[in-house]
Amino acid sequence: MVRLRSTPPGRLIRTGRTGNRTLHLHQTGAGGPAILLEAGIAATSVSWSLVAPLLAQQMTVLAYDRAGFGWSGPAEGADAMDDLEAVLEAGGVAGPFVLVGHSFGGLLVRRFQQRRPDLVAGLVLVDPVVRAEWQPLSPQRAAMLRRGAMLSRRGALLAKIGVVRAALWLLLNGAHKLPKMIAKASAGQGAGITDRLAGEVRKMPRHLWPAVAGHWSRAQSFRAMADNLEQLPAAIAALDETCSLGDLPITVLSAATSSAVALAEHAREAGLSTRGRHVLVPDSTHWLLLDQPEVVAQAVKDMAAKVTTLAGSMFHCS
Numbered sequence: 001m002v003r004l005r006s007t008p009p010g011r012l013i014r015t016g017r018t019g020n021r022t023l024h025l026h027q028t029g030a031g032g033p034a035i036l037l038e039a040g041i042a043a044t045s046v047s048w049s050l051v052a053p054l055l056a057q058q059m060t061v062l063a064y065d066r067a068g069f070g071w072s073g074p075a076e077g078a079d080a081m082d083d084l085e086a087v088l089e090a091g092g093v094a095g096p097f098v099l100v101g102h103s104f105g106g107l108l109v110r111r112f113q114q115r116r117p118d119l120v121a122g123l124v125l126v127d128p129v130v131r132a133e134w135q136p137l138s139p140q141r142a143a144m145l146r147r148g149a150m151l152s153r154r155g156a157l158l159a160k161i162g163v164v165r166a167a168l169w170l171l172l173n174g175a176h177k178l179p180k181m182i183a184k185a186s187a188g189q190g191a192g193i194t195d196r197l198a199g200e201v202r203k204m205p206r207h208l209w210p211a212v213a214g215h216w217s218r219a220q221s222f223r224a225m226a227d228n229l230e231q232l233p234a235a236i237a238a239l240d241e242t243c244s245l246g247d248l249p250i251t252v253l254s255a256a257t258s259s260a261v262a263l264a265e266h267a268r269e270a271g272l273s274t275r276g277r278h279v280l281v282p283d284s285t286h287w288l289l290l291d292q293p294e295v296v297a298q299a300v301k302d303m304a305a306k307v308t309t310l311a312g313s314m315f316h317c318s
Contacts, residue, residue, distance in 0.1 A: 068224025
């Protein structure tokens with residue numbers, strides 16, 4: 001039987017300009033270069049649970065939950081770039097670092113490299129978000145974001161009154177009809193939220209289900225997801241697309257299910273560096289860190305080996 005309870009595997013650090021917020025940091029392994037793992041738009045450090053142990057055998061690994069998600073505190077007043085820098089500092093290990101980002105996390109580590117190139121030795125982007133799909137923002141895409149944010153805020157209400165917890169518990173323990181009836185009676189057209197969440201949870205190894213389901217039983221996770229969806233166009237616009245990466249090593253991994261638009265953008269991104277590499281990963285979906293964790297880990301290990309042989313690989317955009 002799946003119970004929606006879990007204990008944070010890492011520690012809580014204080015962040016924010018007044019130290020009024022908390023982030024969960026799970027630090028494992030030892031040695032350099034240190035690796036920072038950045039999760040997708042509504043994912044957490046748990047999504048790296050199959051990759052991080054493979055890396056921690058050889059080097060220091062920092063995996064954390066962005067504000068509002070996982071075991072971290074609420075996201076009010078959060079700044080993703082400030083928080084990422086705070087995590088690197090809290091790790092207490094020397095940089096520069098190898099930054100690894102999945103999906104939306106790929107966008108964040110790219111932005112961070114432009115902000116703090118002195119802290120970045122290399123980049124590994126794991127099926128990064130396709131910016132061409134969101135910029136310029138079409139009316140259809142704008143409507144999609146609005147609907148996603150609206151359903152997320154409805155999900156926050158369902159979580160607050162306990163509907164999400166009850167429905168996820170039933171779904172993950174094999175029931176189907178009753179949780180659907182509960183969700184439909186509570187949310188009307190938003191009844192598919194718990195079904196979709198359960199589907200995402202089931203992509204994780206079974207021992208991770210209680211943690212992920214427990215996180216999504218909290219209203220703050222839904223509110224943070226709504227905020228991220230609403231801020232996605234601005235987050236993409238904040239990246240300077242004209243900036244070359246020079247000789248900074250970068251590896252871009254594409255899922256086998258990637259669209260032609262995605263593959264073209266991923267190849268172009270790898271081509272921004274003289275040390276860029278674009279790899280299509282067989283038998284993988286967008287969640288290739290769960291589908292092919294060994295491949296992702298090997299790409300990070302290869303990057304770590306590469307940056308240790310290079311000096312001064314950081315690149316400042318002029």
